[in-house]
Amino acid sequence: MAQDNTNVIDQPEVMQPRMVSIEISGKKYDVPEGITVIKALWYTGQEVVRGAGCLGGFCGACATYYRTKDDPKVRTCLACQMAVEDGMSFTIMPPFPARKAIYDLQTLKDPKQDLFNLYPEAPLCRNCNACTEACPQKIDVREGVWKAVFGDFKSVSEMFMDCVMCGMCTPVCIADIAPNLVALYVSRAQGARFTEKPVGLDARIKEIQEGRYNDEWKKLLNMSEKELADHCATVK
Amino acid sequence: MDIHALQQIVHQTRDARRKQTIPKFSPADRDQLIHKYHPDYRASAYRPIRFGPNADEKTVVELAALLEGDSLITDEMDLTPQYTTDVLVIGGGGAGCAAALHAHHAGAKVMLATKLRLGDSNSVMAQGGMQISVAPEDSPVTHFIDTLKGGHMHNDHDLLKVMVEEGPSIAKWLIELGVLFDRQADGNLHVKKGGGSSKPRLVTCSDYTGLEMMRVLKDEVLNQKIQLLEFCAAVELLSDEHGQCTGAIFKDLDNHRFVVVAAKSVILATGGIGRLHIQGFPTSNHYGATGDGLCLSYRMGAKLAHIDTFQYHPSGAVYPEQLVGQLVTEGIRSEGGHLVNAKGERFVNELDTRDVVSSSIIRECEEGRGIRTMSGRVGVWLDTPLLDAEHGPGTVEKHFPAMMMQFERFGIDISKDPVLIYPTLHYQNGGVKIDTNSETNVKNLFVAGEASGGLHGRNRLMGNSLLDLMVFGKRSGLTAASRAASMSHGKLTVQHLQRFRADAKKHGNVSGVTSPMILPAYTRKVS
Numbered sequence: 001m002a003q004d005n006t007n008v009i010d011q012p013e014v015m016q017p018r019m020v021s022i023e024i025s026g027k028k029y030d031v032p033e034g035i036t037v038i039k040a041l042w043y044t045g046q047e048v049v050r051g052a053g054c055l056g057g058f059c060g061a062c063a064t065y066y067r068t069k070d071d072p073k074v075r076t077c078l079a080c081q082m083a084v085e086d087g088m089s090f091t092i093m094p095p096f097p098a099r100k101a102i103y104d105l106q107t108l109k110d111p112k113q114d115l116f117n118l119y120p121e122a123p124l125c126r127n128c129n130a131c132t133e134a135c136p137q138k139i140d141v142r143e144g145v146w147k148a149v150f151g152d153f154k155s156v157s158e159m160f161m162d163c164v165m166c167g168m169c170t171p172v173c174i175a176d177i178a179p180n181l182v183a184l185y186v187s188r189a190q191g192a193r194f195t196e197k198p199v200g201l202d203a204r205i206k207e208i209q210e211g212r213y214n215d216e217w218k219k220l221l222n223m224s225e226k227e228l229a230d231h232c233a234t235v236k
Numbered sequence: 237m238d239i240h241a242l243q244q245i246v247h248q249t250r251d252a253r254r255k256q257t258i259p260k261f262s263p264a265d266r267d268q269l270i271h272k273y274h275p276d277y278r279a280s281a282y283r284p285i286r287f288g289p290n291a292d293e294k295t296v297v298e299l300a301a302l303l304e305g306d307s308l309i310t311d312e313m314d315l316t317p318q319y320t321t322d323v324l325v326i327g328g329g330g331a332g333c334a335a336a337l338h339a340h341h342a343g344a345k346v347m348l349a350t351k352l353r354l355g356d357s358n359s360v361m362a363q364g365g366m367q368i369s370v371a372p373e374d375s376p377v378t379h380f381i382d383t384l385k386g387g388h389m390h391n392d393h394d395l396l397k398v399m400v401e402e403g404p405s406i407a408k409w410l411i412e413l414g415v416l417f418d419r420q421a422d423g424n425l426h427v428k429k430g431g432g433s434s435k436p437r438l439v440t441c442s443d444y445t446g447l448e449m450m451r452v453l454k455d456e457v458l459n460q461k462i463q464l465l466e467f468c469a470a471v472e473l474l475s476d477e478h479g480q481c482t483g484a485i486f487k488d489l490d491n492h493r494f495v496v497v498a499a500k501s502v503i504l505a506t507g508g509i510g511r512l513h514i515q516g517f518p519t520s521n522h523y524g525a526t527g528d529g530l531c532l533s534y535r536m537g538a539k540l541a542h543i544d545t546f547q548y549h550p551s552g553a554v555y556p557e558q559l560v561g562q563l564v565t566e567g568i569r570s571e572g573g574h575l576v577n578a579k580g581e582r583f584v585n586e587l588d589t590r591d592v593v594s595s596s597i598i599r600e601c602e603e604g605r606g607i608r609t610m611s612g613r614v615g616v617w618l619d620t621p622l623l624d625a626e627h628g629p630g631t632v633e634k635h636f637p638a639m640m641m642q643f644e645r646f647g648i649d650i651s652k653d654p655v656l657i658y659p660t661l662h663y664q665n666g667g668v669k670i671d672t673n674s675e676t677n678v679k680n681l682f683v684a685g686e687a688s689g690g691l692h693g694r695n696r697l698m699g700n701s702l703l704d705l706m707v708f709g710k711r712s713g714l715t716a717a718s719r720a721a722s723m724s725h726g727k728l729t730v731q732h733l734q735r736f737r738a739d740a741k742k743h744g745n746v747s748g749v750t751s752p753m754i755l756p757a758y759t760r761k762v763s
Contacts, residue, residue: 007578009239009555009656011610036558042758049467049489049755053356054522056562057642058447061356081645083558102459105414137641157416161444162637165451184455188414191452195416196423201370204404208376216377221393229389233263235381235434 020086037064037079037090051092057081060166063136066090076136076168098170098178101185111189112151119182123149124175131169131179137162141169141179148186153194157187239555242578242607246617246654249580250625258585266592273595273602275659276545276694281515286746287739289539289677298512299543302527303534304740305751307733309472309485309494315728317483317498321347321463322720323713324484324497326470326529327505329357330446330702331685333453334709335503335716336462344717346462347497349486351469351754352524355454358507358686359705361522362446363565363638365438366706367699368403370425374435376400383700386432386589387665387693390542395691398672399700399707406706407439415452416441428570430698432589438699443565443638446702468495469754470528472733473502473536473681476726481536481681483728487754498725501680501716504529505709508664508686509546511756517661518561520549528752529687533668535736538676541689542666547696550575550593552660554615556646561660564618565639566590566698572626576617576654577605583616591695594659607656615658620650663701665692674712680719680726682712 017032022040029044038055041048053061062079069087079092101118108114115122122145131141139162147155160183169179207213223231261269271277282294285303295303323339325332328350336348348354369379379400384391407425411417418426418440427436441448457464468486474496476482481502486495506529510521519525534540551566553559569575569586575593577583577600584596597616600606606614623631632651633640643650667689674682685705692700740747 006237007242007606008237008608008610009242010237011555011557034557039758043760045760045762047759048523049352052523053352054358054361056361056520056522058361058444058638059353059356059522061353081558081642083646100455100458102461104459106412161416161442161448162641163451164447165454184451187416188452188455191414191416192412193414195411196419198370198411198419198424200372200424201404201407201411204370205408208401208404213375213377216375217397220377220380221397225389228384232381232385232389235378235385 020084022084023089025091031084033085034083037066037077037082037084038062040084051079055080058164060164063093063166063168064090065093076134078136078164078166093168096167096171098167098181100178100181103185105188105192108189111193112153115148115185118185119177121175121177122182125177126175128174130172130174134168134172136166136168137164139163144183145177145179148182153186153190156183157190160187243617243653245578245580246576246619249576250619250622253574253576253582254622254626256582258582260585260588261592269595269599270591273598274591275515275517275548278515282544286743288534288736289537290543293543295543296514298514299509299527299530301747301749302531302751302753304747305531305749306737306740306747307472307535308487308750309730309733311730311734313494313730315474315496315730317496317728319347319495320498320725321345322500323503323716324349324499325503325505326484327507327685328352328354329505329507329685330359330450330453330705331709332505333457334706335505335684335713336457337453337460338710338713339717340460340462342714342717344720347465347499348457348462349465349468349470349497351467351489353466354457354464355450356522356524357450358522358525359446359702360450361520361563362702363443363563364430364567365428365440365445365699366702367430367433367437367697368407368439368703369400369437370404370407370439371427371436374437376403378435379403379437382433383697384693386695386697388695390693392690394672395670398711399691399703402707403703406703406710410449410452410706413452413456415449418442428567429587430570431566431587431593432697438570443567443636449702465495470506470532471752472730473532474728474730475536475732476729477731479537479732480679480726482726496728498728500720500723500725501682503682503684503712503716504533504668504687505684506687510661514546514661517548517659518552519661520552520561520563521661524755526753526756527664528754529683530668531751533676533678533681533683536678536681536732538678538681539669540666541669542694543689545665545694546661547590547663547665548594548659549662550590550597550659551618551657553655554613554658555609555656556648557611558646559642560613562642563660563662564655564657565636567636568618568620568623568639571623571635573622574619576619578607579605589695590698597659601658613658615656617654618657619654621652621654624651663696665694665696670708672711673715674708675715682716684708684712
């Protein structure tokens with residue numbers, strides 16, 4: 001491979017990592033600038049069991065509180081998706097004991113009313129907006145809770161498609177609502193009860209059950225290896 | 237050079253490239269390319285397994301060592317069970333949840349154990365979608381043929397036929413559970429075309445298909461009050477005097493105690509091997525993807541299939557450093573995103589199968605047409621802004637919100653600038669050999685999902701994994717549950733370990749490792 005520098009991206013931070021001072025759960029460490037919060041844990045010699053999951057920003061296992069230098073504002077992030085900077089202070093959030101309602105979607109009589117039985121705290125939102133500010137996925141959580149209460153399940157299901165269930169909206173709620181769990185119920189109800197049934201899907205299931213493809217299968221599965229390969233090559 | 241300066245060539249060549257069509261490789265050219273550049277053909281990365289059911293067959297050195305590794309469990313251990321159940325599911329991803337739900341629904345007493353939290357898995361990260369032949373112009377037979385071609389004709393026909401035929405009823409089940417698949421205006425499922433497929437067949441939930449499915453499945457496992465054992469890693473299986481599987485031993489990762497569970501049957505749904513970093517590759521896999529199920533079943537005498545072939549997903553992020561190895565969804569190529577080398581040229585039909593696209597990216601980079609980073613990585617551009625140019629402004633943001641957010645966190649707007657990518661270790665094509673009920677050659681030991689082998693041949697087709705999880709999770713769960721009604725619990729022994737250890741001794745006890753690995757050793761050691 002050509003070793004000239006024409007096609008090399010500048011990354012001074014990688015070549016000469018600058019060490020920065022951070023605080024992990026109140027304890028000071030020096031780590032290379034720019035590594036992710038989760039890597040900072042490994043770098044400082046910590047065994048991670050809780051607080052790591054997909055490492056790709058999808059599972060919500062690594063919900064973290066952090067604060068940057070001299071800023072009083074405590075923010076939230078996913079530890080696998082956040083780079084450390086000088087003066088940063090963070091703590092991985094322990095599992096929060098939120099109450100999840102138990103339900104059977106198929107037998108609920110009126111899912112929009114049942115919301116108030118399953119999550120009676122849902123309509124008690126006092127509009128403080130802390131949940132929205134706590135969301136690392138930038139979902140307008142407060143708006144979602146209100147829409148759920150007013151029965152606009154469709155909008156909630158769309159707004160919360162980004163939700164990784166990290167649960168950081170929950171400990172901040174002064175009305176003890178678990179917005180992510182409310183939204184999950186609402187989204188599932190929307191999918192199971194208020195979304196049109198796809199007729200094409202039912203038709204295909206019926207076709208398969210009635211053996212519509214049996215002749216094709218018989219022909220295909222009785223082919224020699226060579227015949228099968230040749231046949232496959234004709235399908236583009 | 238500044239990254240923006242290097243990206244200019246992608247912007248400059250965009251309009252010219254849009255007029256180009258790149259033909260797919262002929263079968264002969266394709267084979268030649270793969271043999272020369274695909275990591276599966278790097279002989280020095282492989283060695284024969286010394287003993288056990290797959291003795292003398294080759295696999296990557298990282299896996300061979302673990303398969304030959306010793307167990308944490310001694311012969312003298314007290315095997316009095318703390319828990320007794322009908323069906324023991326090990327693994328909390330898509331296959332594990334599906335198996336547990338179906339076994340529970342069929343009336344069995346079910347326990348689901350997982351070494352991290354319920355749902356922490358690769359399934360939750362699946363972005364591209366799930367292949368199900370629902371379009372009128374499509375059929376299960378065509379799905380079968382596409383998959384067979386993708387797998388280089390090595391797929392197990394029986395497993396594959398079962399999967400494609402059960403696909404539509406799986407979609408129906410998930411919809412009834414509340415999964416919100418994307419729809420057409422007429423209410424039918426919207427399908428996208430995936431790499432290596434002749435028809436549009438990917439059902440999706442924007443680029444959060446796996447996340448949406450897992451949110452729902454996890455919630456349903458909790459609603460059904462299925463007994464959970466979280467943060468408990470399986471370290472050994474149990475067998476009776478006939479060598480049949482009768483339970484498992486776990487290590488509780490919180491208090492480091494052993495937990496013995498007696499079961500009438502065990503379903504291993506332990507996923508893949510990305511965190512072994514085979515051949516030094518970064519990976520798109522989750523923290524726990526260390527191939528535990530392979531080691532456990534191998535010691536029990538279960539045969540593995542296609543254990544020498546792995547999938548390197550063409551588009552793993554290379555820049556910024558924080559995202560190295562993480563997936564840039566194939567959906568971007570499905571919607572027309574080009575792969576572009578340092579000279580501004582396309583070099584492969586972006587919708588060819590993953591092994592072909594990965595091989596061609598490696599070729600470009602090895603022949604000096606890659607873009608390098610100062611940390612020693614190399615890659616090619618994926619022209620993401622092209623999607624907005626092609627389908628209108630806002631397309632990237634609307635169709636790939638997860639992708640947008642991941643890069644935005646590091647100040648990169650993928651709707652305006654192309655991203656640098658290189659193949660990342662993504663999937664274990666093979667695994668423990670199973671039959672159509674998902675059972676191994678060890679009686680009452682089932683394996684479902686990525687840990688199983690045979691279905692995908694030598695290269696898994698995009699979108700077939702999520703379906704695999706649901707179909708074989710279901711079949712294992714139903715078979716295990718129906719058997720539970722008419723059988724009693726077997727003896728709890730580790731006799732299989734004595735056999736395994738005798739074998740290991742005959743071959744000089746050379747592995748030197750304890751397996752399964754449980755979690756990768758990322759913690760920095762300071763001497």
